[in-house]
Each structure stands twice: as C-alpha cells, then as structure tokens.
Amino acid sequence: MSESQERGSPELFMALIRTESTFEEIPVIDIQDARSNDPVARRKLADLIRDACINVGFFYIQSHGIPDEIIDNTINGAKEFFALPERAKMELDIRKTPNYKGYTALLGENTDSTGRGDLHEGFDIGWEDVEVDSATVIDGSSLPRDGAMVGQNVWPADLPGFKEKTLEYYHKVVRVGQLLFPLFALALDLPEDFFADKTTRPAAIMRLLHYPPQSPTSSETDPEGQQIGIGAHTDYECFTILWQDRAGGLQVQNTAGKWVDAVPIPGTFVVNLGDQFARWTNDIFKSTMHRVINRSGHERYSIPLFFGTDYDVLLEPIPTFVTPESPSKYEVITAGEYVKSRLDATYAHSSAV
Numbered sequence: 001m002s003e004s005q006e007r008g009s010p011e012l013f014m015a016l017i018r019t020e021s022t023f024e025e026i027p028v029i030d031i032q033d034a035r036s037n038d039p040v041a042r043r044k045l046a047d048l049i050r051d052a053c054i055n056v057g058f059f060y061i062q063s064h065g066i067p068d069e070i071i072d073n074t075i076n077g078a079k080e081f082f083a084l085p086e087r088a089k090m091e092l093d094i095r096k097t098p099n100y101k102g103y104t105a106l107l108g109e110n111t112d113s114t115g116r117g118d119l120h121e122g123f124d125i126g127w128e129d130v131e132v133d134s135a136t137v138i139d140g141s142s143l144p145r146d147g148a149m150v151g152q153n154v155w156p157a158d159l160p161g162f163k164e165k166t167l168e169y170y171h172k173v174v175r176v177g178q179l180l181f182p183l184f185a186l187a188l189d190l191p192e193d194f195f196a197d198k199t200t201r202p203a204a205i206m207r208l209l210h211y212p213p214q215s216p217t218s219s220e221t222d223p224e225g226q227q228i229g230i231g232a233h234t235d236y237e238c239f240t241i242l243w244q245d246r247a248g249g250l251q252v253q254n255t256a257g258k259w260v261d262a263v264p265i266p267g268t269f270v271v272n273l274g275d276q277f278a279r280w281t282n283d284i285f286k287s288t289m290h291r292v293i294n295r296s297g298h299e300r301y302s303i304p305l306f307f308g309t310d311y312d313v314l315l316e317p318i319p320t321f322v323t324p325e326s327p328s329k330y331e332v333i334t335a336g337e338y339v340k341s342r343l344d345a346t347y348a349h350s351s352a353v
Ligand SMILES: O=C(O)CCC(=O)C(=O)O
Pocket: 207, 209, 230, 235, 242, 244, 250, 290, 291, 292, 302, 303, 304
C-alpha cells in the first residue's frame, strides 16, 4: 500500500472501485461475525461490506437471526390490515398526521416525480415502545423526542394483535440495524462507534407494503407498463433493511443504466444504502437507484425499515472524503430536514386532507 493509499484515504477508496464498476449481481454477505468478539473477524466482514457499498450499494444479509415465525406473523398481520375496507384504512390516512405515520392508498405516493403514482399501498410506523413479553420490555429512554419527522404512530382499532406483532418485528430489525452501524463505520476506516452518538434515538421508519399484481405482459412503452409498483428512487436515510416475499420485482440500476433483478433469496434480507451515507462519504458509498414492478401475477408484500441518524444530526461529509480533487457535493442539512423534504416531494401530487 503506497503512502497515499493509507487506510482511510480517499485514494484507497477510489482504488477499491473496480475499473469495471458496473455490477450484474448483488453480493450475499453472511453477517454471523457481526456478533463476534474477534476484531479480525469483524474487520473481514467490514471489508466485504465496504466492497458492496462502494461498487453496488446493495447486498443481501444472511444469518440475521430473526426467526421465520416473527416474519410470518408480521406478514399475516399486514395481509389482514390491507384486506380491511378502504374506509377503515383511510381513517389512518398518512396525510392526516403531521409526520408521515399511517396509511397510504394506492397511487398516494409518486416516488419518481416523472411517474403517474405508485401502484402500492403502505402503512408507516416509527419508534414506539412495546412489551414483547413480560420479561422483555423495550426501553423507551431512547425514544425520538424532537426534530422534523417525529410523531406518534396510528393503529387500526379492530385488528387484535396487529400492533404487537408489527412492533415485535420492528424492534428485532432495529437491533440488526444497530449491529450494522459499527460495521459500516469500520468499512469507512472510522472508529466502530463513529455513528453511536449520531444514532441515540433510532430514527427508524418501517413500512408494510402491498403491491397488487400488474399485467405480466405490459411493457414500459404502454401506459399501464409505465405505472409501476414504486417508481425509480434512492432511499433517504443511511441504509434500509428490506424483507421481500417470493414474488420478485425489485430491480436495482447499475452504473451502465441496466436494471438488475434483486431476486428474492429465502432466509435473507436486502440491505441498501441511502442518501445519508452518500452524503457522509461524498458519494464513495453508493445510494443506488431502485424500483419495483410486480409482474408476478401474485400479490406482493415487502417490509423496508429505513435507518437514519438522529433527526437533528447535520449531514456533513466526513473530512477524509473531501479533497481539492473531490470537493463536497452536497449542501449541509439536518437528517430530519432532508428526510422530510423528500417525503414532502413524494406525497406532493396527492391532495392534502
Ligand atoms: O418493496 C420493495 O421491495 C422496495 C421498497 C422501496 O424501495 C422503498 O420503500 O423505498
């Protein structure tokens, strides 16, 4: 390693970007060693994550430790929720809440501003305490307290167990996210606890999503084909942990502009980076464009959980990534303001209540 390529230098990161940087596949990474006490094992895992973050912006994780039963319970709850009469769901209309909690109807969002509305319905929640069982009460001392985006969750009145099941899953995945933050820091050659004081009040938004099937034969040149499950976009936070069912339809754009299928792999979650990491690293970590088109002929369900920093944290580039050759690309803004501005744009086309 030359002197100019010491660990932590932008030159090293640039050198790690493959000359042929366009990807055709999304790597699968076993995160068992995230829990290891051996720093060498954690370092090796962080190196795999770094490669995926620089070159793809997406990877699958195995050995996440969340039992199938908990996922199944949540999905069954989601199916019951979305099967409620439209009137009951609209009582929880996301546009009635100050900070985007609750129900979004079909076409309520327009994630790609050039699109005609997204063909999915969704249900959004943020941090909330839950008594998982009498021995495990999730401690709310880290509850978000201030900043743009903080607000109460809303829940359907007549769906017994839905709230508890959904929150149990939420808290399990939040723990996986908390396991990943130190690995991302290591991957950036920063101290493992770099994000610890920036993620004290988990700014973690979770969505239950339901995509009705679209015609399997529609193409992007006809009007129906242009209306898709979720329009091409990047995510707004640091990273997302996504569970998807077997229907498929998630696609990730490589640097040549080609859409690569993120095929469902049983037992895994998809992790993708969002704009906050792109901003911290001045685009060395990639916030990769993605979209969903459900041409499976089946209903599709998925659950993204978006991990941001605390809403009052300034999104400033880490000094290592700003050099005279690669000046800072982004204006400095708080994480909360950034997320809220992107959500405002996503919902702008649907009339306020
Ligand atoms: O449903 C999916 O697979 C992806 C959802 C997504 O990209 C999002 O909600 O930001």
